[in-house]
Amino acid sequence: MTMELFVVFLASSVRLAIPLLFAATGEYVSERAGIVNMSVEGMMLTGAFGGALGTAMTGSPYFGLLFAVVIVLPVALLQSVLTNTLRANQVVTGIGINILVLGLTTLGYRQFFGNRSREMITGFNAWSPPFLGDLPVIGPIFHQAGLAYLAVAIIIALAWFMSRTGAGVALRAAGEDPHAVAISGVPVITLRHGAVLFTGLMAALGGAFLSIAEIHTFTEGMTRGAGYLAIVAVIFGNWKIWRIVLACLLFGAATALQFQLPAIGVQLPNALLIMMPYLLALLAVAGLVGRQIAPRALAQPFWK
Amino acid sequence: MTDIPYQLPGIPSAAYSDILGRIAIPVIAVVAAFLVGLVAVMAMGVPLDRAVSAFINGAFGSAYSISASLNRSISLALVGIGFVIAARAGLTNVGGEGQIAMGGVFATALCLAPGIAELPFGLSFIIPLVGGAIAGGVWGAIAGFLKVRAGANEVITTLLLSFIAIWLLYWSVQSENLLRQPMTSSATLPESLSIPASTQVPLLTGSYTSPVTWGLPLTIVIAIAAAIILSRSVFGFNLKAIGFNPVAAARAGIAVGAGVVTALFVAGALGGLAGALMLQGEQYSLKAGFSSNYGFDGLVVGLLARNSITGVIAGAVLFGFMRSGGISMEMMASVPSALVGIIQGLIVVSIAGAAYFLDRRSAR
Numbered sequence: 001m002t003m004e005l006f007v008v009f010l011a012s013s014v015r016l017a018i019p020l021l022f023a024a025t026g027e028y029v030s031e032r033a034g035i036v037n038m039s040v041e042g043m044m045l046t047g048a049f050g051g052a053l054g055t056a057m058t059g060s061p062y063f064g065l066l067f068a069v070v071i072v073l074p075v076a077l078l079q080s081v082l083t084n085t086l087r088a089n090q091v092v093t094g095i096g097i098n099i100l101v102l103g104l105t106t107l108g109y110r111q112f113f114g115n116r117s118r119e120m121i122t123g124f125n126a127w128s129p130p131f132l133g134d135l136p137v138i139g140p141i142f143h144q145a146g147l148a149y150l151a152v153a154i155i156i157a158l159a160w161f162m163s164r165t166g167a168g169v170a171l172r173a174a175g176e177d178p179h180a181v182a183i184s185g186v187p188v189i190t191l192r193h194g195a196v197l198f199t200g201l202m203a204a205l206g207g208a209f210l211s212i213a214e215i216h217t218f219t220e221g222m223t224r225g226a227g228y229l230a231i232v233a234v235i236f237g238n239w240k241i242w243r244i245v246l247a248c249l250l251f252g253a254a255t256a257l258q259f260q261l262p263a264i265g266v267q268l269p270n271a272l273l274i275m276m277p278y279l280l281a282l283l284a285v286a287g288l289v290g291r292q293i294a295p296r297a298l299a300q301p302f303w304k
Numbered sequence: 305m306t307d308i309p310y311q312l313p314g315i316p317s318a319a320y321s322d323i324l325g326r327i328a329i330p331v332i333a334v335v336a337a338f339l340v341g342l343v344a345v346m347a348m349g350v351p352l353d354r355a356v357s358a359f360i361n362g363a364f365g366s367a368y369s370i371s372a373s374l375n376r377s378i379s380l381a382l383v384g385i386g387f388v389i390a391a392r393a394g395l396t397n398v399g400g401e402g403q404i405a406m407g408g409v410f411a412t413a414l415c416l417a418p419g420i421a422e423l424p425f426g427l428s429f430i431i432p433l434v435g436g437a438i439a440g441g442v443w444g445a446i447a448g449f450l451k452v453r454a455g456a457n458e459v460i461t462t463l464l465l466s467f468i469a470i471w472l473l474y475w476s477v478q479s480e481n482l483l484r485q486p487m488t489s490s491a492t493l494p495e496s497l498s499i500p501a502s503t504q505v506p507l508l509t510g511s512y513t514s515p516v517t518w519g520l521p522l523t524i525v526i527a528i529a530a531a532i533i534l535s536r537s538v539f540g541f542n543l544k545a546i547g548f549n550p551v552a553a554a555r556a557g558i559a560v561g562a563g564v565v566t567a568l569f570v571a572g573a574l575g576g577l578a579g580a581l582m583l584q585g586e587q588y589s590l591k592a593g594f595s596s597n598y599g600f601d602g603l604v605v606g607l608l609a610r611n612s613i614t615g616v617i618a619g620a621v622l623f624g625f626m627r628s629g630g631i632s633m634e635m636m637a638s639v640p641s642a643l644v645g646i647i648q649g650l651i652v653v654s655i656a657g658a659a660y661f662l663d664r665r666s667a668r
Contacts, residue, residue, distance in 0.1 A: 036459075082653065086660035091398060091459060092607045093656045095600055100649020106642035111348070220642075228467065235460055271475030278467040285461060287454040294457065 003137060009253075009260045011141045014148070015214070017252025019044070019206040021151045023230035024237070024244050025158060026202025031234055032162070033195035034175035034297040038094025039079045040203050041227025042101035046072045047207025049105040052218035053112055055121045061212045064121070065147075068208035069201060075101060076200020084192045087301035098227075106220045113218065124213040145213040147205065154202070159241050171195060175295030178302045188302050203227065229277060236281040239295060251277040329658045330608065330615075330651075334622065337650035341643055348639065355637045362632020363625040369632070371516035375586055376598075377624025378523045379404070382578040383602025384609060384616035385530050386444075386571030390458075391611055392534055393567040394547035399447060399462030401599025402469030403440035403572045407579025409473050411436035412483055412590040415499035415583070428502040433580045440576015441569040443469060448568035452561040458568065466599065474592045483590055496590040505585040517585035526574070531613040543567055575599060601648070608655050623648065 027040050037043070047068040054067025075097065082093040124145040128134075132142040162168040170186045171194075178188045210226070211218050233251060237244030254276045261268050345355045364370045383400040390397040414420055414432035421428050443465055450456040476482040476496075483496040505517040534540040545553040546563045554560045578598065583590060601623055609615030630644030 078653070082657050086657045088656040088659055089607065091396060092604060093653060095604060096649050096652030096656060098649075099600075099604075099645050100653060103642040103645030103647075103649055107344070107640055107646065110640050110642075225467070228463070232464065232467075235464075269475050269479060271471040271478065274474075275468055275471040278464045278471075282450075282461060282464040282468065285454070285456040285464070286450050287456070299459070 005260070005264065007138060007140050009256055010138075011143065012259070013249060013253040013256040014141060015144060015252070016255045017248045018144070018148050018151055019209045019214070019226055020230050020233055020248040020251055021155065021245065022202045022206030022209065023227055024233040024248050025151075025155055025241065026199040026206070027230050027234050028237075028239065028241060028244055029158070029162075029171070029202075030192075030195045030199040031239060031298060032172045032175045032295055033192050034178060034295055034300065034302070035083055035192055035196060036090045036094070036231070036299045037079055037083075037196060037199050038091055038228075038231070039075065039097040039101075040094075040199060040230055041223060041225065042094075042098040043072050043075050043079075043200050043203035044207035044210070044227045044230075045098075045105055045221065045223045046075050046101050047204035048211040048222055049108060049207075049218055050204065051208030052121055052211040053108070055123070055212055056113070059122055061122055061124050064212050065205070065208050068212075069204045072200045072204035072207070073197065076197050076203075079200075080193045080196035083196065083301070084189050087303065090299050090301075102221055105218075109218055109220055120216045121212065123216045145209070147209050147213055150205070155241065155245060162241065167191075172295075174302075175297050178297050182302075182304060192302070203230075206230070232277055232281045235294075236277070236284050238284070238293065247277075250280075329662075330618075330655055333651050333654040333658065336654065337647045340650060341647045344643055344646065345639055350637055350639050355633055355639050358633045358636035358639070359629035361636070363629035367514035369628055371514045373625040373628040374516045374520055374621075375581075375624075376627050377620045378517075378519045379578040379582055379598045380602045380605050380623050381523050381527065381616055381620035382574045382581075383599055384606035384620055385527055385613060386574035387603055387606025388609060388611055388613060388616055389530060389534065389543070389574075390444075390567045390571040391606070392540070392547055393543040393563055394550070395448075395451075395564065395567055395571075396459050397444065397447075397462050397568060397571045398459055398603060399444060399466045399469075399572065399599070400575045400578075400602045401595050401597070402462070402466030403443050403575025404579035404582065404595040404599050405466075405469040405473040406443045407436035407440040407576030408583045408590055408594050409469075409476050409483070409579075410439035410576070411580035411583045412476075412496050412499065415503035416483070416497060421500035421502045423502075426506075428500075429505050429584055432499075432503055432584060433505070433577065436580025436583070437573040437577040440579060441573030444572020444575065445565050445569040447572075448565035451568075452564055462568075470595065473590070473594055477590055477592055485589075494592065498589045499584065503584060504588060505581060515586075517581065519581040519585050522581075527613050527617060534613070539566075575602070578602070604648075604652050608652065610659075 023040055023044055027037060030037050050068035050071035051064045055061050055064030079093065079097055082088040083090055124147060126143050127146050128139070128143045129149070133139050162172060170181055171191050173181045174188050174191050182188050207223060210222060215222065229251060233244055233247040237247040254273050258270050258273050342352060345352055362369055363373055383404070387397050387400070411432040414435040420431060423431065447458045447461040447465060450461050451458050477484050478494050480487060484494055485492060485497045505519055508516050508518055508520060542558045542563050545556065545558055546560050550560050579595065582598070587594065605616055605619035605623055608619050626644050626648065630641035633639045633643070634641040
């Protein structure tokens with residue numbers, strides 16, 4: 001592989017990792033607070049749909065992005081109320097929401113896009129930051145949609161928030177020992193509501209990235225498991241933010257390889273590359289790659 | 305990873321809330337969700353009577369449609385029964401989708417294997433069924449083994465194993481070295497050869513006008529056996545003990561590790577059997593997307609049944625007939641079958657949410 005091809009590969013790895021980065025860091029916050037959202041898949045799908053619809057209606061991808069967030073919030077709120085207020089089973093409500101949202105977006109797509117389903121929507125163009133983009137050889141890696149830089153900013157801010165602020169510590173504690181948190185006077189349920197809504201916001205951005213910045217249209221069920229892959233990234237990242245970021249980049253690289261390997265004449269079954277993230281995560285939880293430590297109260301409803 | 309105790313709904317409580325939970329709430333949820341569906345049909349401007357009659361025709365309008373619906377219900381019921389068996393031991397099997405896929409792959413391989421089709425006494429279709437069940441069972445048992453050995457949460461491992469199985473299936477129909485039919489032209493589809501007639505599960509009536517297979521009586525027998533084993537056998541009692549308190553069960557001399565692996569093996573085997581039946585009784589060739597969400601729907605059926613086999617049957621029949629009705633509605637009344645997804649999603653979400661009002665006392 002020439003250097004040039006390698007840089008193209010790195011750039012597309014990063015580009016393919018961005019939706020995952022958004023969704024996985026969002027899901028990370030929920031899981032640290034003790035909640036598994038299987039519905040992150042449905043939230044991403046809704047975000048992709050909202051992004052495409054908003055952009056198609058107004059011609060502005062910025063409005064599309066806003067619309068994606070607005071339309072995902074009720075989905076996140078539904079998950080949050082089911083999980084935190086009604087203490088429903090997190091796995092089943094998440095899957096239920098995914099079934100529901102797949103139906104709703106498919107129906108909505110046929111209603112709104114029906115006749116012009118093949119039209120492309122205006123999207124975000126890739127942008128090169130000053131200095132970094134001008135670097136020799138590796139410059140093209142930084143040629144990404146502006147949303148990618150938003151993701152970086154959010155992740156840095158989030159890493160600081162989770163480790164350095166009182167609210168961040170309380171949030172992490174809510175996933176380990178919610179009763180201790182409640183006794184110290186912090187409202188666990190409110191924290192957890194906030195965490196799920198944040199997951200919704202991030203999943204919306206990730207989904208909107210798919211439809212607005214990457215594919216430039218919406219297709220039925222277009223996330224095709226990206227949300228589940230985000231959950232897998234959280235697991236493989238051992239519930240630590242920087243390892244999750246690395247996991248997303250690794251998964252992005254595995255996807256990029258599917259397109260790169262045939263170009264350089266290597267024949268490897270596609271399925272093997274697509275399967276790789278799940279296989280790696282399975283090895284990780286099996287204890288074959290380091291030790292995984294999940295938040296202790298993960299997936300348990302909190303009763304005062 | 306440390307073990308995560310998983311809170312399942314369905315801890316038996318007072319008789320009154322049992323009746324409410326098992327019958328009233330699901331009925332209300334189903335009726336309300338269908339009403340929402342009707343409103344959506346009207347909002348789309350489709351004449352209501354046309355949509356409803358298309359749905360009814362597709363679901364149970366003829367012997368053929370009833371048979372097709374029942375064949376769908378069988379797969380959902382088998383996955384659901386497996387879910388309930390694993391749940392009895394406190395295990396949440398999210399892996400139905402992958403267990404169906406593995407069952408389908410191995411059943412296909414056996415059906416197409418040389419010599420199998422010529423076997424006498426029905427062995428030509430029984431061996432692939434058994435092979436599919438074992439493949440699904442092994443896939444489930446891996447999660448059990450990882451839980452016992454490494455403490456890996458089975459919700460996570462069964463989900464991961466599902467995705468791996470789905471892509472293994474995709475691989476096997478993409479590669480000529482595996483199950484893909486020989487490429488005669490560039491238009492050769494990425495799917496397996498059709499399985500020989502002798503490996504297909506016979507039809508109950510013998511006629512393609514009502515193509516319900518012998519899978520139906522088999523599933524009924526399995527359901528009855530599961531209900532008896534869960535409530536009357538030592539194995540069922542052991543599972544229950546493990547589910548309530550694995551430490552206490554171990555102290556009482558129950559082999560907890562073996563119980564966990566066996567429970568997930570049985571759950572997986574029923575998923576694998578569902579996959580083999582889908583292949584040998586309905587689809588006759590393996591394609592990508594073979595499992596088409598029956599695993600997730602079956603899981604939902606199992607969970608909503610609140611640990612009752614009768615509940616699984618009711619849910620499987622409902623979801624099976626809804627699938628058929630939805631497909632027919634799309635073809636005959638041009639109402640997207642996505643509407644059925646919306647109705648199903650609403651049913652799942654509202655029943656799961658309503659569990660709060662039933663579990664409040666027992667969970668405290």
